[in-house]
Each structure stands twice: as C-alpha cells, then as structure tokens.
Amino acid sequence: MRGTVLYGPGDIRFEDRETPRIVEPTDAIIRIALTCVCGSDLWPYRGLQPIDGPTPMGHEYCGFVEEVGSAVRSVKSGQFVIGSFVTSDNTCPNCQYGYQSSCVHREFITRAQAPMLRVPLADGTLVPTPGVPSDDLMPSLLTTSDVLGTGWFAADAANVKPGATVVVVGDGAVGLLGVLSARQMRAERIIAMSRHEQRQKLAREFGATDIVTERGDEGVKRILDMTKGFGADSVLECVGTQESMMQAIHCTRKGGHLSYVGVPHGVALKGEELFFAHVRLHGGPAPVRRDLPKLIDFVLDKKINPGKVFDLTLPLDQVAEGYRAMDERRAIKALLRP
Amino acid sequence: MRGTVLYGPGDIRFEDRETPRIVEPTDAIIRIALTCVCGSDLWPYRGLQPIDGPTPMGHEYCGFVEEVGSAVRSVKSGQFVIGSFVTSDNTCPNCQYGYQSSCVHREFITRAQAPMLRVPLADGTLVPTPGVPSDDLMPSLLTTSDVLGTGWFAADAANVKPGATVVVVGDGAVGLLGVLSARQMRAERIIAMSRHEQRQKLAREFGATDIVTERGDEGVKRILDMTKGFGADSVLECVGTQESMMQAIHCTRKGGHLSYVGVPHGVALKGEELFFAHVRLHGGPAPVRRDLPKLIDFVLDKKINPGKVFDLTLPLDQVAEGYRAMDERRAIKALLRP
Numbered sequence: 001m002r003g004t005v006l007y008g009p010g011d012i013r014f015e016d017r018e019t020p021r022i023v024e025p026t027d028a029i030i031r032i033a034l035t036c037v038c039g040s041d042l043w044p045y046r047g048l049q050p051i052d053g054p055t056p057m058g059h060e061y062c063g064f065v066e067e068v069g070s071a072v073r074s075v076k077s078g079q080f081v082i083g084s085f086v087t088s089d090n091t092c093p094n095c096q097y098g099y100q101s102s103c104v105h106r107e108f109i110t111r112a113q114a115p116m117l118r119v120p121l122a123d124g125t126l127v128p129t130p131g132v133p134s135d136d137l138m139p140s141l142l143t144t145s146d147v148l149g150t151g152w153f154a155a156d157a158a159n160v161k162p163g164a165t166v167v168v169v170g171d172g173a174v175g176l177l178g179v180l181s182a183r184q185m186r187a188e189r190i191i192a193m194s195r196h197e198q199r200q201k202l203a204r205e206f207g208a209t210d211i212v213t214e215r216g217d218e219g220v221k222r223i224l225d226m227t228k229g230f231g232a233d234s235v236l237e238c239v240g241t242q243e244s245m246m247q248a249i250h251c252t253r254k255g256g257h258l259s260y261v262g263v264p265h266g267v268a269l270k271g272e273e274l275f276f277a278h279v280r281l282h283g284g285p286a287p288v289r290r291d292l293p294k295l296i297d298f299v300l301d302k303k304i305n306p307g308k309v310f311d312l313t314l315p316l317d318q319v320a321e322g323y324r325a326m327d328e329r330r331a332i333k334a335l336l337r338p
Numbered sequence: 339m340r341g342t343v344l345y346g347p348g349d350i351r352f353e354d355r356e357t358p359r360i361v362e363p364t365d366a367i368i369r370i371a372l373t374c375v376c377g378s379d380l381w382p383y384r385g386l387q388p389i390d391g392p393t394p395m396g397h398e399y400c401g402f403v404e405e406v407g408s409a410v411r412s413v414k415s416g417q418f419v420i421g422s423f424v425t426s427d428n429t430c431p432n433c434q435y436g437y438q439s440s441c442v443h444r445e446f447i448t449r450a451q452a453p454m455l456r457v458p459l460a461d462g463t464l465v466p467t468p469g470v471p472s473d474d475l476m477p478s479l480l481t482t483s484d485v486l487g488t489g490w491f492a493a494d495a496a497n498v499k500p501g502a503t504v505v506v507v508g509d510g511a512v513g514l515l516g517v518l519s520a521r522q523m524r525a526e527r528i529i530a531m532s533r534h535e536q537r538q539k540l541a542r543e544f545g546a547t548d549i550v551t552e553r554g555d556e557g558v559k560r561i562l563d564m565t566k567g568f569g570a571d572s573v574l575e576c577v578g579t580q581e582s583m584m585q586a587i588h589c590t591r592k593g594g595h596l597s598y599v600g601v602p603h604g605v606a607l608k609g610e611e612l613f614f615a616h617v618r619l620h621g622g623p624a625p626v627r628r629d630l631p632k633l634i635d636f637v638l639d640k641k642i643n644p645g646k647v648f649d650l651t652l653p654l655d656q657v658a659e660g661y662r663a664m665d666e667r668r669a670i671k672a673l674l675r676p
Contacts, residue, residue, distance in 0.1 A: 093568045099592035102616050229442075230431045245609065254437035264609025271583065271605025275598065278440050278622040284613050 003114030004057045004319045009047030012320040020118035025071035028122035033063040034142045037322045037334045039172045058113030059085040060145045074123045081126040084288035085109050085146040090124030100289035115338040127292045139307030144295040148306045149288030150261050151177030157259035157282040158234035162186035169248045170238030171199040173309040173333040178236040183207025220250040240264045254278040310335035341452030342395045342657045347385030350658040358456035363409035366460035371401040372480045375660045375672045377510045396451030397423040398484045412461045419464040422626035423484040428462030438627035453676040465630045477645030482633040486644045487626030488599050489515030495597035495620040496572035500524035507586045508576030509537040511647040511671040516574040521545025561589040578602045592616040648673040
C-alpha cells in the first residue's frame, strides 16, 4: 500500500509502505474509510516541532475491521469502528479515572493517513457502531476520533455548565468543535475569537453567540468589556502558544475554569502570574475514549453535525495538498478518502 | 506606638511608628490582641523578595475594635474581630464568586505586627465573634486570619473529598493546617511530607496518617509506591518553590487536583510538562474571608485546635526573635502578644 510520510518542513509524500499486519494478539487491522489532517500535524509540517527522520503521519481514523488478533474480544471483522488517537487498555487505573489518553499502556497512533492501519489494544481503543453507518454520517463519525473528542474535552475540562459564559480561543477545527460542545452543554453565551470570516460563520452555525476578532491584549480587553470587567466562567484554549494561553488566562474570571487542549509549544507559565490569576486549569491530551460512545450516539442520532469542519475533501493520494491548504488557512480541515 | 519594620535581610526592628487613625469612612481601628509571624514574611526577611525601603510588617491579626469610620455598619467599638490578610468589600463580583482575596477594592494588610492596626473596608473584611472569646481560644482564632484560612483553601482548592488520598507538600504552619483541613473534609489517607520530627508529630496530631521524609524525585517515588504507582487524588502545595511545585505535580494522579497556596518564587511551569501531567490546578492568595465565619465557629465549638501551630510565644517587642526562630526552623510559628 501507499501511506503518508513527512520528510521535513513542507515535504509530505504519499509513498510505498509496508501493509500493516497483526503484531500483538491484542491488535486489530482497520481498512480506513476516512482519515484527515489534524491541526497538530501542522507543527512538524511547519518545522516548529523537530522530527527524527521520515515520519509516517495520521492519527484520526474510522473504518472497517479487516482482521483481529487472537486476544481481541469486543470487535470483529467487518464491523465499522472508530478509535481514539491514543490507544488504551481501558482497564488500568488511569483509564478508570477517565484519563484513557494517559493509559499506562498507551501508544500514540500514527500512520493513519493510509488505506490500512494497525490499532494496538483494539478492545480498549475501538468502539464499533451498530451496523454500518450511512455515508453522509461518516465525516462526522470521523471527527469523534480526535477533533470532536478534543473539543468536547476542552469544554468539559473548562467545566462548561448551563447558563455559563464561555470563551473559545482558537478558530481551528478543535476550537470550532469546542463551540459545538459548549452549546451541547447548554452554555448561554459562547464567544468565539476569530478573525477569519468562514470560520466565524461556522462558529455561529455551531452555536457561538458572539465573535471577537481582536486578539492578545486587545482581545482580552474586548472579553472583559463584554463580561462587565470580570471575565468568562469557562475559557477553552485551543491553540497551544504562549500568546493564546496568556490571552485565555486573562479572559477567565476569578475562580473560573480554563482548559488547554492544544499541545503547548514553547509555553511557560510564571508561577506568580498564575497565582494571582486565581483561575482553575485543566487540560492535556483529550481522553477521547471516555466520551467516544456518547459522541458516536450524538452523531448517529443527528443531534450534532461536526463533520461540517471538513471544507476540503481530497483523495488520499493528494494528502500533500491537504496539508498545504490547512497550512495556508485555505481550508479548516481536510478530509481524505482512500 | 511601636511597630515592626523590616529594613533589609535579617534586619527586623520594633520602633516608633505613627499610631493609625481612621482615614476612610469605611475603616476600622483594631487594638491587636494577638498577631504572629507568617511563613511569607520570611521571603523578604531572607532577602529572597526585594523590598523597597523600610517595610512595616504583619498581616495576621485579631483584636478589639477601637474605633470605626462613619460608614461602617457591621462591626462596632468593643467587639472582638478577626479579619483576612486581604481586605475586601465582600460585594463585588469577584467576592460574590468567593474570591474575596481578588476583590476589586482589595488591599493587602501590612503593619499588623503592632499594637494598633487600621483595617480598610471593615464591613467586608472583619468578622466579629459572639461576645469576647476566652483567652485559650484566641491563638486558634488568630489562625483563621490567614494560616488556617490558607490551609483550608489549599484543601478546598485541591478538592479534598471523603475517602480521598491526600498529599501535603510543605511542613510549615500552612501545610500542617492543610493536614487539619483535609481531616475535617474526611480524607481517608493524609500523607504529610516532612523531615522535621516536631512537625511530623504535629502533622499526626492534626490527622496525618503517613509521613514521608524524602523529597524531590525520591519523595515522588515514595508517594507513587504508596499509591500503587498512580499518585494521590489531592495534593496541597504549601511552599512555593519550583522543586515543591514539580514534586506536587508528579505526586498527583491523572485527573487529580493540585492546589498551590505558597506565593511562588521563581516558579515557571513548562506548558508541555503540565499538558502531559493531566492534573487540575488551582491556587492563589486564599480567599480567607469566604470561610472565616465557618472556621471561627469550628474554633469556638472546639472542633479544631489550629492554635497548636504556635510553638513559640513572645512579647511583641521581641518580634525580631520570632523571625529568627522561624528562619532557623527552631519554631514552626511565633505568636506575638502586644
């Protein structure tokens, strides 16, 4: 088969790779129905995160089980499944605490931008759907694998409650699905920070009540103006830079909740600043597996349509164009069809 | 009158000062019954926090109202009162959120190591006791002004729940009263990290079930050994150094709660480390005023005896010896009698 490999900044190749096969008895092999490019793929693509030689890419996936190892019990050949971007046994104490993305046996999925994928710990990682979902639902189902799961965790970790005022920093697909999640959690006011017209539009479709185009200190000032000077109850930081993190901290009210789900790059928080900010912080790699069954149901019940974040669809062999379009912000998120 | 002034590292003087008087109509003047030296006073005393010329010291106090300004309604002359180390109007949104130590009108109290003290925003800052408490209860009442209030907030911000496993980093008076608070909140296991025999003893009296003498990486290893490798539900960081903060982060289980109440000095948290730690963080200057009525009741009802942290009592004019004894760790906390 052919799969996606990053060779260096801007250098994505779709090239011959070994077809994956069962290695451990707990593995499953998935025939990928849909995969996509993640905002986090852009860090190494832009050279902002060093890579150690040619690196196979992709960690968002859904598809059909092709084969399972001898120890796999909960999924079987032919089933349509979705899995988290981190594998988990779903039984260790960290999993029991609801932090499957810190499972003691976790592995971060890679190589999913390909027609076939080996998923370790299949029983604890994959969730099958009842029957084969219709084609129109598949993009939305794909989002539950990471981008929706991460937006959902952002809203959950920021303690979004009915009636709350919520700020979402970052208008990437995760931020937009943070808006959708906050709406599902019945926030009253959802302020999306975005200066990109198409993303603003989607944010409003997903439930944003207000758009703020300013960022940095100006953005903070706007949020404080909109909250009588006191800040928002819940702030979702969906970028991962020092600027976005500080912006988020300063937008949060005293005792309010700030979540961070963008992998931080070069972020350092000064203890004293944090101390006097009086906010609550929680974040990290989203424990997607925790919420996967619920989010799959939301999609199958057509309560939500998170697949709208895909505004570009490409055949998998044009994956390099997907990266380029997202890098240049021509696309919010690129869907890839093997 | 005479009051306490810090002139430079190790240079505490008890010298002539102007007797405080009403400045604003919302002020009260307190005749101090008891005051004390705070762990945070040691930062500038040790030269680890720069001072801008001679600095009047002291922010923990209880005593009798001598005089009130024309706008004061809730306390009157002759009443015995305790106040927070931060003034608050107790009406602004930050106060309403329960963060009186971030009141929009806050002032940090200083000059309390003196016989008389001016307290701004008396209505929102001071809590009177019903009648004059007996002498034996006064040291415990004094602790509610800061050190117990801070230990209580540490336990509260770390979400201590019945049955929880709790770690307390720091065996100063705040840490010890964090132990007491966790016990009141019915934690099942309370692990105090201390290598000081007398403090270990007091920690056990206050409710610690285990003592760990190791610190840093060794300390973390011990805590992980004691928690099947997964860390504690709630960790109270009561020091404020980089080492203690990292120790606390690494002792917290995934999804667990870490509070920090020691003013951070030179602490910087790396975003990526925090991200993968998967912990929840909350802290800052304790909103003592929020819990003051409850903690005063606990003392008056003799449910708790936090005054045991005072293992040295001095006449106020020997305040310099109080600082020395605490600096040299000969005393846990020095009580001062005007």
